[in-house]
Amino acid sequence: MKKNRYTIAVVQLNLNDVPENNLKKCTEWVRKAAKKGAEVISLPELYSSHYFCQSEDTDNFALAEPLYSTSFQAFSALAKELGVVIIVPFFEKRMAGVYHNSAYIIDADGSEAGLYRKMHIPDDPHYYEKFYFTPGDLGFKTIPTRKGNIGTLICWDQWYPEAARLTALQGAEVLFYPTAIGWHPKEKEEFGANQQGAWMNVMKGHAVANGIYVAAANRIGLEKYLPNTDGIQFWGSSFICGPQGEILAQASQDQEEILMAEVDLTLQENVRQNWPFLRDRRIDMYGGITKRAID
Secondary structure (H helix, E strand, O other): OOOOEEEEEEEEEOOOOOHHHHHHHHHHHHHHHHHOOOOEEEOOOOOOOOOHHHOOOHHHHHHOEOOOOHHHHHHHHHHHHHOOEEEEEEEEEEEOOEEEEEEEEEOOOOOEEEEEEOOOOOOEOOEOHHHOOOOOOOOOOEEEOOOOEEEEOOHHHHHOHHHHHHHHOOOOOEEEEEOOOEEOHHHHHHHHHHHHHHHHHHHHHHHHHHOOEEEEEOEEEEEOOOOOOOOEEEEOOOEEEOOOOOEEEEOOOOOOEEEEEEEEHHHHHHHHHHOOOOOOOOHHHOHHHHOOOOO
């Protein structure tokens, strides 16, 4: 019988290293989270390498891996051993010339519960993701697991209420956002507080609007591997919030941490009964949402 409560965790890490070391490190941190009682555990975006999208360099495609290879094999075995669900964001090589920013949802028995491919792909200074990633083609979906119904979106997806809503409408109890976001160091003093605040506020808004738990797993550390650039200072601040946007756990800006919180389905139902935003939607009036602009 499905439980009304289960414990989720996000792992905040510095991942500015080679894939073999990052795999070993992430395995150790997942073990720590499971030992603390976590049942669903998410790693940050593109866990296995530095954030290579700071430049447009074809050599970086060598970091991609085919489906069900290194990452899946390692974390599938770990999930089965520990009896936990693991969200593993990775750089997917689908075929020559077609690559995705993806995430496995690996069930507690080691099987693949689902696969998500990042839908919204940014192209900003030092976030040149369109050079590397084909937009996802699997849609927004909720993944049933042995622990609960999980929705997984990735980083830039977190700015889009449509993504959160469509995932929630399929029965997700929690939205996970594996993330790699930070400051351009020269902008931090002037714009940093507002940028970070907007990032948190938009996801808290998704929690409120959908009566859903939200968990964001970010990186930390300065990743500067290109000459004549300041790099990106990842701002950490990973967090978990409840269905009214209440912060249940929040990390620092600069420390490796495990955040944990309980998903309470009875509370979620109570919130949705008292704040019936899903009931009161005017679905007969939303046709324009599929247009780029309404003239």
